[in-house]
Amino acid sequence: xxxxxxxxxxxxxxxxxxxxxxGRLMIQRCPVxxxxxxxxxxHSIHAVGASPEWVEASGHGxxxxxxxxxxxxxxxxxxxxxxxxMLEEGVLVLSRLEAEPGADIRVGMPVEVFFGTVxxxxxxxxxxxxxxxx
Amino acid sequence: xxxxAGALDDAGIALSEVDGLCVAASDWAEGGGVSxxxxxxxYAGITPTFxxxxxxxxxxYIVHAGHAAAAITAGxxxxxxxxxxxxxxxxxxxxxxxxxxxxxxxxxxFELPYGPTLISTYAMFAQRHMGxxxxxxxxxxxxxxxFRQHAANxxxxxxxxxxxxxxxxxxxxxxSPLRKLDCCVVTDGGGAIVMTSAERAKDCRRRPVHLSGYGxxxxxTQLSQIAHDLxxxxxxxxxxxxxxxxxxxxxxxxxxIYDAFTITPMLALEDLGFCGRGESGGFVDDGHLxxxxxxxxxxxGGGLSSNHPGKRGIFTLIEGVRQLRGEGPGxxxxxxxxxxxxxxxxxxxxxxxxxxxx
Numbered sequence: 001x002x003x004x005x006x007x008x009x010x011x012x013x014x015x016x017x018x019x020x021x022x023g024r025l026m027i028q029r030c031p032v033x034x035x036x037x038x039x040x041x042x043h044s045i046h047a048v049g050a051s052p053e054w055v056e057a058s059g060h061g062x063x064x065x066x067x068x069x070x071x072x073x074x075x076x077x078x079x080x081x082x083x084x085x086m087l088e089e090g091v092l093v094l095s096r097l098e099a100e101p102g103a104d105i106r107v108g109m110p111v112e113v114f115f116g117t118v119x120x121x122x123x124x125x126x127x128x129x130x131x132x133x134x
Numbered sequence: 135x136x137x138x139a140g141a142l143d144d145a146g147i148a149l150s151e152v153d154g155l156c157v158a159a160s161d162w163a164e165g166g167g168v169s170x171x172x173x174x175x176x177y178a179g180i181t182p183t184f185x186x187x188x189x190x191x192x193x194x195y196i197v198h199a200g201h202a203a204a205a206i207t208a209g210x211x212x213x214x215x216x217x218x219x220x221x222x223x224x225x226x227x228x229x230x231x232x233x234x235x236x237x238x239x240x241x242x243x244f245e246l247p248y249g250p251t252l253i254s255t256y257a258m259f260a261q262r263h264m265g266x267x268x269x270x271x272x273x274x275x276x277x278x279x280x281f282r283q284h285a286a287n288x289x290x291x292x293x294x295x296x297x298x299x300x301x302x303x304x305x306x307x308x309x310s311p312l313r314k315l316d317c318c319v320v321t322d323g324g325g326a327i328v329m330t331s332a333e334r335a336k337d338c339r340r341r342p343v344h345l346s347g348y349g350x351x352x353x354x355t356q357l358s359q360i361a362h363d364l365x366x367x368x369x370x371x372x373x374x375x376x377x378x379x380x381x382x383x384x385x386x387x388x389x390x391i392y393d394a395f396t397i398t399p400m401l402a403l404e405d406l407g408f409c410g411r412g413e414s415g416g417f418v419d420d421g422h423l424x425x426x427x428x429x430x431x432x433x434x435g436g437g438l439s440s441n442h443p444g445k446r447g448i449f450t451l452i453e454g455v456r457q458l459r460g461e462g463p464g465x466x467x468x469x470x471x472x473x474x475x476x477x478x479x480x481x482x483x484x485x486x487x488x489x490x491x492x
Binding site: 004005006007008009010013038039040064065066067068069070071072073075076080082084086091092093094095096106107108118119121124 | 237238239240241243244245246247248249250251253254257258259261262264265266306307308309310311312356357358359360362
């Protein structure tokens with residue numbers, strides 16, 4: 001029996017989690033510079049003093065890095081693959097990569113978001129390899 | 135206390151002279167928590183007027199050395215003890231995860247639910263390094279093999295038997311691409327350093343080692359905030375330490391570089407400028423981390439072979455001092471006069487660099 005770690009949400013992150021429940025990956029953008037930021041904050045890291053706005057990300061990105069965890073914390077069934085995704089918007093997010101055991105995973109591969117649970121959590125953004133369409 | 139008494143005896147300074155205390159003991163096996171400083175003072179029977187419990191992870195004790203030097207220079211203290219001890223092997227209570235992020239709240243709410251382990255965060259750096267620069271598992275393994283060679287003669291080292299690159303590659307996968315022998319050992323242990331002014335040190339029992347340069351930087355916690363080129367705060371702490379000491383890379387005779395995992399010192403070599411970005415695999419391959427190379431490193435066997443109770447920074451300082459005294463218990467670099475001591479905190483979240491000279 002495994003027990004996951006459900007996120008403790010707050011007023012700053014509520015719009016993100018509302019987005020997840022609606023199947024949308026929401027990130028923040030600076031109204032001054034137009035640059036995106038992740039994770040959610042009450043201020044823009046690109047122009048302190050400006051309030052970031054919420055925008056929907058495309059959900060597409062590439063694998064910045066990944067690791068398949070064989071020995072880990074008791075809360076999670078091994079093996080599983082954590083992934084750092086470079087979103088098209090230029091920010092890094094940590095997530096899980098859902099892939100077949102033994103799948104060929106490489107840095108730089110295209111991925112896309114989907115939503116699902118990890119060990120009993122509410123829905124979270126997860127990623128899978130994005131098939132190149134002809 | 136055994137460590138403090140030993141260090142004071144080595145210096146020839148009485149406990150009653152100690153008016154500064156630095157400890158960082160927030161982790162479970164260190165047993166101190168938020169009141170570690172006052173508990174420690176109480177246990178030792180001293181009442182320091184300068185104290186610092188800055189805790190940014192493994193390099194905290196190098197940070198303390200920098201802060202102690204500043205405090206002594208500013209007249210806040212005359213004799214500062216920096217101390218560390220932890221018992222992760224002995225610890226009798228349920229052992230919490232090694233994960234550095236405790237709660238899935240605040241920024242952690244976006245990462246912890248996915249189950250990143252401490253080792254996996256280093257693995258992310260290693261995998262990216264391999265993907266970007268073609269670094270190989272064999273090159274990572276060479277780091278472990280080299281430091282094991284250095285541990286061979288160290289009677290205090292956890293492991294001394296030689297290992298091969300094949301041994302590392304055949305060891306248990308933990309978090310790809312890191313395997314068991316890419317990871318530091320887990321030991322109980324402790325250490326202490328006594329710092330005072332150069333003037334006071336003239337009358338000490340032993341020839342003093344000088345802290346000639348120091349730099350630090352604290353940058354981030356979450357994995358999502360790592361620099362896209364994998365550079366770490368060492369790119370800031372290193373140049374500051376070199377500039378303060380007024381020396382260059384070629385002046386360094388020996389280095390102690392925190393090696394929690396094989397990838398750890400490799401990134402430090404790049405960040406500190408001993409090789410170019412992405413070139414640490416070749417640097418290691420060419421044998422530069424041992425005698426005859428450009429930078430004999432972790433001469434006691436490091437965290438990968440000698441000891442690692444949790445925050446190894448104090449031991450990098452101690453081995454740096456031993457090298458300059460010609461007393462390295464593992465590999466001794468002949469006539470070493472300048473040592474670089476470098477550590478990171480968390481998963482490349484903070485960094486501290488010190489230059490030691492005689």
